Amino acid sequence: MVVPPKLDRDSAIAIMTKERSDDPSLVTEHSSHESSSVDDDDFHHIIKATPNNELRATPAMHRSIRIALLGAVQFGWMMTEMAYLPYNNVAFCRMPRIPTGQCLLYPGHSTAEWTMQSTAWAVGGGVGALLSAFPADTFGRQKTLGFNGLIMIVGGLVQMLAGDIYTFAVGRGLSGIASGVAINVLNNYLREIAPRQWRMFYLLLVQVALSIGTLLVTTLMYAIPDVPSSEWQFKPLFGGPIIIGLLQLALMGQIVESPTWLIQSHQVDAARHVMAQLYMPCDMEEHEATMVASIQRQAQETEKASSKLALLLSPKYRAQFSIAIVLSTMQQLCGMNALVVYGPAMFKAIGIKELRLSNTLVNFGRFHDMYLAMKLGDRFNRRTLLLAGSVGMCLAAIGFTLCQIYMDDTTKWLQIVCTLVFVGSFCFSIGSLGWLVSTELVPEALGATSGAVSTFFTWTAQFFIGVYFQQISNPANWGTHAFFIFAGVMFVFFWFVWFCVPETRNKSTDEITAIFFTQPCDDDVETGRAQNGFIYFDKDEDCILGSP
Numbered sequence: 016m017v018v019p020p021k022l023d024r025d026s027a028i029a030i031m032t033k034e035r036s037d038d039p040s041l042v043t044e045h046s047s048h049e050s051s052s053v054d055d056d057d058f059h060h061i062i063k064a065t066p067n068n069e070l071r072a073t074p075a076m077h078r079s080i081r082i083a084l085l086g087a088v089q090f091g092w093m094m095t096e097m098a099y100l101p102y103n104n105v106a107f108c109r110m111p112r113i114p115t116g117q118c119l120l121y122p123g124h125s126t127a128e129w130t131m132q133s134t135a136w137a138v139g140g141g142v143g144a145l146l147s148a149f150p151a152d153t154f155g156r157q158k159t160l161g162f163n164g165l166i167m168i169v170g171g172l173v174q175m176l177a178g179d180i181y182t183f184a185v186g187r188g189l190s191g192i193a194s195g196v197a198i199n200v201l202n203n204y205l206r207e208i209a210p211r212q213w214r215m216f217y218l219l220l221v222q223v224a225l226s227i228g229t230l231l232v233t234t235l236m237y238a239i240p241d242v243p244s245s246e247w248q249f250k251p252l253f254g255g256p257i258i259i260g261l262l263q264l265a266l267m268g269q270i271v272e273s274p275t276w277l278i279q280s281h282q283v284d285a286a287r288h289v290m291a292q293l294y295m296p297c298d299m300e301e302h303e304a305t306m307v308a309s310i311q312r313q314a315q316e317t318e319k320a321s322s323k324l325a326l327l328l329s330p331k332y333r334a335q336f337s338i339a340i341v342l343s344t345m346q347q348l349c350g351m352n353a354l355v356v357y358g359p360a361m362f363k364a365i366g367i368k369e370l371r372l373s374n375t376l377v378n379f380g381r382f383h384d385m386y387l388a389m390k391l392g393d394r395f396n397r398r399t400l401l402l403a404g405s406v407g408m409c410l411a412a413i414g415f416t417l418c419q420i421y422m423d424d425t426t427k428w429l430q431i432v433c434t435l436v437f438v439g440s441f442c443f444s445i446g447s448l449g450w451l452v453s454t455e456l457v458p459e460a461l462g463a464t465s466g467a468v469s470t471f472f473t474w475t476a477q478f479f480i481g482v483y484f485q486q487i488s489n490p491a492n493w494g495t496h497a498f499f500i501f502a503g504v505m506f507v508f509f510w511f512v513w514f515c516v517p518e519t520r521n522k523s524t525d526e527i528t529a530i531f532f533t534q535p536c537d538d539d540v541e542t543g544r545a546q547n548g549f550i551y552f553d554k555d556e557d558c559i560l561g562s563p
Contacts, residue, residue: 070210070302071295079271079293080217082263083160083204084224086197089167089259091228093136093190095378096252099236100359100370103129116242119249121180132184134481139170139191140198141474147196148323148467155276156204159196161267166193167260175254190256195474198450199466206454206462207275208293211521212393218451219389222442226382231255233374275459278310309524313460323464331532332457336465338515339453343469345508346449347476349408350501351441353484354434357419357498361434364427380435384442392443397452398518404444405509411437412502419495445508449473455519456527 097103107117108124121128143166150159170193173186201221209217232252239249271293277286287303294302320326327336355377362373392400411433418430450470457465488497517530 068298068301069212070297072210072213073293073295075271076208076293078269079208080205080220082266082269083156083201084220085259085263085266086160086163086167086193086201087221087224088228088231089190089256090194090198091225091230092232092255092259093187093194093228094225095229095232095374096255097133098233098355098370098374099239099249101239119243119246121183124180128180130482132180132187134478135184135187136191136194137474137478137481139188139193140195141191141471141478142188143192143195143197144199144467144470144474145195146192146467147199147470148463150196151200151203151463152276152279152323155272155280156200156207157267157270157272159200160204160270161263163193163196163200164260164263164267166190166196167256167263171254171256171260175250175257186253191474193256193260195470199463199470202450202454202470203459203462203466204273206451207273207459208271210294211523214455215392215397215447215451215520216389218454219385219392219447221450222385222447223382223389226378226385229378230375230382233371233378236371236374274306275310278307279314279460283307310459313458313524316458317460323461324468327457327461327465327468331528332461334515334531335456335527336468339456339465339469340472341511342445342449342453342516344472344476345445345504346473347480348501348504349441349445349508350412350498350504351438351446352477353480353488353498353501354415354437357415361427361430364422365431377438380438381442384439385447388443388447392447393520395520396518397448397455397520398512398516401444401448401452401512401516402509404440405505405512407440408437408444409502409505409509411440412498412505416496416499416502419498422495452516452519455522456517458524458528 101117102120103124104117105126107114108122113122118124147159150162166189170186170188170190173189174183175186177183177186198221202218205217205221206214232255235252235255239252243249271289272285274286274290274293277283277289286306287299290299290303290306317323317326320329326332358373358377359370362368362370362376367373367376414433415430415437418426418433450466450473453469454462454466484497487493487500493500517527519527
């Protein structure tokens with residue numbers, strides 16, 4: 016096993032002093048100091064990894080990620096599979112004699128029954144998110160993602176073969192469990208294997224894959240006849256997750272296990288082996304040593320706690336945990352999904368009467384913006400994107416609401432512009448960063464548990480938006496003023512980010528923890544942070560040098 020070099024304090028200082036004078040690659044937070052004396056500030060000096068020693072992905076890592084992302088495709092599929100108006104055109108479903116080609120799915124269902132099946136996926140998602148931490152930490156990321164395909168298959172079968180709307184809702188709930196498991200485990204898996212400098216790129220693959228899932232469903236909806244002669248001309252769409260689940264199961268052996276989980280499970284040699292599979296040749300010992308030291312410290316900390324949830328609620332991590340929950344919840348409370356309510360009327364006003372085309376345009380726009388965010392996002396600080404996106408969404412929500420209130424030939428086009436600004440701002444801020452920053456805030460050993468709770472709140476917010484926003488936007492209530500709610504939400508969120516959310520870009524777990532908790536931890540470890548690394552002294556006064 017490769018471990019960080021252990022030195023006494025004087026030797027460490029001597030080495031740092033010599034290398035600081037000889038090695039131009041050394042970086043210090045106090046480089047302006049010209050004195051040759053060494054004081055406590057010198058403990059912050061660290062050798063910076065050269066660009067040639069950055070971790071870079073291998074084809075095996077790309078293949079592993081593509082297979083793991085099947086869970087995100089299933090998520091996108093489920094999110095959009097009900098977005099076909101003839102399934103539940105309220106105006107026709109309430110008629111004594113339903114016109115041909117309308118109210119296709121379980122004719123005669125009530126509004127309450129339709130709401131039940133619509134929200135069943137969100138309920139299942141919340142359950143799946145909460146349950147996901149145990150298998151992910153016990154059996155590993157690979158097996159959890161792979162065998163989650165079984166739940167996808169069962170959920171898809173129940174939906175496709177359901178004879179009534181209640182059985183259909185059960186299938187939606189089962190599929191929701193699969194979606195909840197997939198999203199939490201995927202986010203943590205990608206966080207753990209992604210090279211730090213490309214973390215946003217890799218985690219946004221989840222959003223891109225999700226968008227591909229929505230586009231797949233929308234495209235297949237064009238095959239549904241205007242007047243289906245049989246329910247089997249549209250019901251096979253609900254079996255899409257069966258194919259995704261079968262692929263997930265069949266290909267799970269190609270998913271490379273997370274080295275972080277292997278170290279947590281005391282399988283250091285196996286972790287070294289998978290790192291060689293995941294990354295291009297470099298000074299791997301340096302990265303292995305850093306990862307082993309960091310994860311083993313985290314493992315010792317979690318073993319001392321009564322539970323991982325209790326540790327997350329401790330003074331050391333409760334602030335990060337709370338911020339993670341807020342960020343995850345805001346992915347739904349920001350109003351992105353509520354905007355879908357206005358889609359049909361908005362596109363109809365400019366002459367697009369085919370709902371399937373409007374769905375395609377919306378989903379392609381999301382895919383396009385998420386792809387751009389994936390390619391460009393790592394160039395900018397996380398806080399900058401969150402703050403700018405909050406302003407953009409707030410202003411766009413105000414503009415959209417005013418266009419709804421004062422609708423005419425000009426504002427019907429202006430509301431399209433406001434929608435584009437809102438969607439673009441969402442994709443470059445909370446839409447792409449909500450789960451990313453949430454995972455970065457907590458140590459890897461606590462990631463699955465933190466993600467389970469945070470993602471549960473995402474699903475909870477989605478449930479409430481799905482149930483209550485259509486009621487709020489009803490003309491009998493807020494009507495055209497309803498979307499203004501989200502302008503207020505984004506205004507508050509801007510100040511929350513300003514005061515509470517730290518910058519996490521290119522920072523290690525130790526660096527982020529030190530932002531919130533600077534007091535000595537339980538084992539009397541004094542942590543010193545540097546620009547791209549860390550040095551700490553253990554209780555025996557041994558100095559451990561860690562690299563990025």
